[in-house]
Amino acid sequence: MSETSTETSTETNSALADASAGMTMAGPLNMTANAAEKVVEIRQAEDIEDSYALRVKVIGGGCAGFQYDLFFDEQAEGDNVFESNNVKLVCDQMSFMYLMGTTIDYVEGLQGAGFKFENPNTTGSCGCGSSFSV
Template sequence: MSETSTQSSPEAETQPAPAMDPTMAGGLTLTPVAAEKVMEIRKAEDIEDSYSLRVKVMGGGCAGFQYDLFFDEYAEGDNVFEVHGVKLVCDQMSFMYLMGTEIDYVEGLQGAGFKFGNPNTTGSCGCGSSFSV
């Protein structure tokens, strides 16, 4: 047996992959305003630095799919991006629907929230939180 082992240790499985450049291969990006809001939420809710912002697509919503954002740990196989000091993680299935998406944070008369500029959608509902592909 060679000195190089193909088995992974428990420590190796929890180590995040190196962050990819979000401008390459249609990665996920955050606007500076959205990044600032994420950092503000992290601080206000005392979220550990080891947690990244998970960007996920789930079935449901008025138009078929909906976005989900939450702080989570890296999972093996995740795509990892670092944008404006915020580490984003995204599973492979969600990333198929999110390639090239820019996440912004907007405030307006109808409230405030994260807005997804997703070039892969073919339609969205009036509430803006679900989409179709």
């Protein structure tokens, strides 16, 4: 194994260890600038304290087996913590297994507006667009 490969592997292992320890990282869970603007708008409209992060969660249910859930919440022990476009995101370990690599966007169109999840871990979704399978 070359020296460069060893360094990259060590860095990757270190990043994964940091994620499981609840450290702040960038990359495994991202938010577009458009989605971040909408989060700020909602936070201001609802007068939500700055100390609350946006919790990204996977819950059972929906047509395809799992659904996404977004809400403002305090960071809990064991949470993975990320910052993307100046929005603090928190995610519990179980949800993170399904969300790793996901990008959250906010879209407006003829069929309505809402947050859209680009999740590379899904194997399918249903017509409602809010549930997925892995």
